[in-house]
Amino acid sequence: MIHRTDLAALTPAQRANVIYAQAQSELSTRLWRAAIGENDRDGEKTRSPLGGGSDMAMDSLLELLGTQAPKSAKGKCKCQCACSCHDEEPDEVAALPKGPMTAERARAVAERPVALASAPTAGAMAGAVSLGTNARYADTLAAAEARSGIPSAAIAAIVNAEAGKGQDGSWNPLSRNPRSSAAGLGQFLSGTWQTLAEQGGTWLNEVAKARGWLKENGKVDPSRRSELLALRYDPQASILTIADMARNNLQHFESAGLNVRADSETLAKAAYLGHHLGLGDAKKFLAGNIDSARARQLLTAQIGGSAAEQRIASAGDATRAHRQWLLDFIDRHVQPDKFAS
Template sequence: MSDPVAVPAASGGHAAAGTQMRGLDPAQKAKLIYAQARSEMSDRLWRAALGGDGPDGDNSRPSEKRGLPMSLEALLGLLEGDGKTPSSALPAMVAAMQRGEAPVGDGSGGRRERGARDGGGDADANAGRGGQGGDLALGHGPNARYAPMLGAAASRTGLPAAALATIVHAEAAKDGDGRWLPYSRNPRSSAAGLGQFLSSTWEGEAERAGTWLNATARANGWLNERGHVRGDARAELLSLRYDPQAAIETTADYARANLDGLRKAGVTVGSGVEELARTAYIGHHLGRGDAVRFLTGSLDPARARRLLDAQIGEAQASRRIEQAGSAVAAHRSWLLDFVGRNIKPANFAA
């Protein structure tokens, strides 16, 4: 179940992707192009609005070079058959799309766009993400195949497997049976895979010593002599977000780092599985910097407003702020409500 990560040779991956891409029907091609265009535009707007590559707090590093695993130009080239695609994940992604398992056009929320549709209620919070299949457990159900991966990541990082499972469940896109869809991405941001990692956060975990992703990047020669991701290796690295083992292991490393960082900042993270899961998810959702400010009650009103706008839309954010009396109170109420409804590790206890 926990198969080794396989990184196919670039040329073979490109040729296979090109063949599969040309096998898509016109509607599928249009959907893929539209999703990519929206994703790139949203990525730029997000950076302009929040500064950097999204609400990753101290972990975000704005750079026009740190983008999506595949550019729109490369995608168009693939569809036209020029063989210039830079992503080894594409063959599997296209095959999953043809099977209806890759919601490329209306994928998971990711932490950028959580609740971006106006409304903000249960249906919004659960659309394409958490809330479905609440009685799932690690040992059975549609996501049973991920149990060994979750167990391995839990053993390595010392975090409860149920806590990791509920974080993935809140982030990942799902089909009608509650099955997590690894080949999913948010068409409105760079968030992708089971952990819905933004490009910058994924690269940061690859460059951070001691992580599973760092070891994998080093083994594949994707880092330069300074330990930074090489430009010509970025596409291969980012495509690993669609690998379930890589996504789960990185979710665990990111959670461990966030919890340790929050403790060092004086935040009480708790010791019970539910407390750890909820605190870790807030770190995953906001990034460590904003998580510290959120949990210590020091989030700036302007920042709270920008975050809430990004999550539920300006109109709904304005209504919530008016009802709550301040942007900080409105954002706190919304996020704690979402966490309370979606982060339930007891649902994943064996």
């Protein structure tokens, strides 16, 4: 929050810009909370994004406030995603039932084919992120955006939220969570990394096949597993795999009817939610269905047993404690605008 005395020292035009930027940031946070059915005032769950729609579509609200180009406009949307989601509707989408997200429309959305995001042009990638002490990762982030269609700033925000950092804010490729198997810039669990190596179409799968780490059935050869897991500490491998995982998760969220491309912040936070929890738990989280035992396990892995028990006692149950902690963490740490040039 900007203090009144700080605003007083600015020119009228500067004050207007600061106030508008702050209002836009607060709007983005509220849109993200609304997208996942969360009341930003008291943490109460409102309408599930996997079920019904809201009284006012998020796209319409953004357009009304001038933060998103009208749907009829050509070119990239304000979220700067490299997808075709804001172009004119293709025939198969236009044919879907119109109106609120009814059960019929939800089934139609879930069953339609999901196209891979198209790669941006070199001009769109140039100067896309401002990385400061992490500038050495710019080329890898650009390659990750080109591969996945996920904006570089969103990928950088995920890395920044996950990786350990030096005193100057530089990301530590050797980051390791002492309470789990999470490692590298992306803090990938051993099991998640192995699953992605076995998943066709990922960068990691291509590398695993080329290096002979997979058996004929496509599963990781146990004798080569340690080599595969060591690759988590390679910055390029970690960043490109973050992008692949984000693309996959966002496509699943969209198929379920969740508007993950409302703006750049919503896109980055939705991608981070899928990265942090994994797709299965992320879907349960969005639906409010993570049970108490699993919530306690997840919270303990992140903040330790003692801190987790204190939060659970304060919130009244483990599911609520975990939800409150994770939403607060995402709001504070996943900030793509910080990396936008």
